[in-house]
Amino acid sequence: MIRPLLPADFAASRRVAVDAMTALGEEMPEETPEVTARGVARIAHLQRTDPGGAWVAEEDGRVVGCALALVREGMWFLSLLMVDPAHQSKGLGKQLLDASLQTSTDRSWILATTDPAALRRYRRAGFDLVPCLTAKGTVDRALLPSTSVREGSWSADGEAVDDITRTVRGAGLGEDLPYLEETGVRLLMADRGYAIVRPAGLVSLAADDPGTAAELLWTALAEAPAPVEIDWLAHDQQWAIDVCLDARLPLLKGEGHLFLRGQPPMSPYLPSGSLG
Numbered sequence: 001m002i003r004p005l006l007p008a009d010f011a012a013s014r015r016v017a018v019d020a021m022t023a024l025g026e027e028m029p030e031e032t033p034e035v036t037a038r039g040v041a042r043i044a045h046l047q048r049t050d051p052g053g054a055w056v057a058e059e060d061g062r063v064v065g066c067a068l069a070l071v072r073e074g075m076w077f078l079s080l081l082m083v084d085p086a087h088q089s090k091g092l093g094k095q096l097l098d099a100s101l102q103t104s105t106d107r108s109w110i111l112a113t114t115d116p117a118a119l120r121r122y123r124r125a126g127f128d129l130v131p132c133l134t135a136k137g138t139v140d141r142a143l144l145p146s147t148s149v150r151e152g153s154w155s156a157d158g159e160a161v162d163d164i165t166r167t168v169r170g171a172g173l174g175e176d177l178p179y180l181e182e183t184g185v186r187l188l189m190a191d192r193g194y195a196i197v198r199p200a201g202l203v204s205l206a207a208d209d210p211g212t213a214a215e216l217l218w219t220a221l222a223e224a225p226a227p228v229e230i231d232w233l234a235h236d237q238q239w240a241i242d243v244c245l246d247a248r249l250p251l252l253k254g255e256g257h258l259f260l261r262g263q264p265p266m267s268p269y270l271p272s273g274s275l276g
């Protein structure tokens with residue numbers, strides 16, 4: 001049975017997501033209370049802002065799948081689609097995706113894993129596949145240039161962050177902005193660009209021009225622990241590919257791919273896997 005995701009489902013939905021990603025072979029951080037709380041907070045945030053895009057699959061009274069989609073200023077983004085490994089390939093993923101697509105708009109997109117079942121589902125739902133590479137490794141710190149990027153402040157720079165995001169992807173961050181601040185992620189600011197980073201690495205990066213984006217990415221690389229990972233390197237992010245190569249990071253097969261349905265290409269942009 002597919003039904004709306006309710007607050008009582010947060011913890012079970014988080015469990016399904018962890019189990020599905022682990023079965024896919026994803027390296028998951030150790031499930032400490034903080035990691036669990038962060039995962040649950042993400043689900044709670046999106047269920048609150050976008051209840052129409054939040055669904056679970058239930059079998060014998062147990063949550064065995066979930067989907068979360070957000071809409072910001074006319075742009076739809078799929079944040080999560082997970083089915084418990086023991087219940088996959090029985091059509092639940094399609095039903096969950098169809099339910100969350102009820103709020104989809106003419107500018108919709110998805111950041112997919114490499115799961116063949118996911119790639120099949122998204123293309124069958126009419127999304128265009130944009131293959132991506134991942135850069136992963138240890139940055140040669142002797143190569144790090146100095147940049148004019150400064151520490152940002154959510155209260156002082158929030159409006160600029162919203163504005164830059166709107167320019168790049170056609171939709172601001174809206175209610176995701178206070179959520180990001182609450183999660184304690186850091187903001188790095190340039191004149192017309194920003195990078196959001198957390199201790200594990202880059203969350204997202206947007207700028208008005210490739211030069212500014214490159215400066216921000218260099219700064220994010222300098223801040224990240226080794227090994228660093230930069231995902232979503234699609235054909236229209238050559239500026240980021242160049243920075244990764246200059247930092248002597250190897251380009252590897254993608255940890256995920258991009259799917260677009262009416263959403264124009266977004267560059268220079270390295271999106272957040274959970275918020276688009």
Ligand SMILES: CC(C)(COP(=O)(O)OP(=O)(O)OC[C@H]1O[C@@H](n2cnc3c(N)ncnc32)[C@H](O)[C@@H]1OP(=O)(O)O)[C@@H](O)C(=O)NCCC(=O)NCCS
Binds near residue numbers: 087092120
């Ligand atoms: C992706 C996922 C949500 C799909 O859920 P599901 O319940 O298995 O999906 P469905 O049964 O509706 O559809 C799966 C489709 O992929 C096909 N499929 C399954 N395994 C496959 C494989 N190894 N290669 C190719 N196709 C495959 C199935 O035949 C089915 O296609 P069909 O309905 O046209 O026959 C689920 O597999 C999952 O949780 N994966 C791990 C997490 C993940 O990657 N999520 C996507 C996040 S972007």
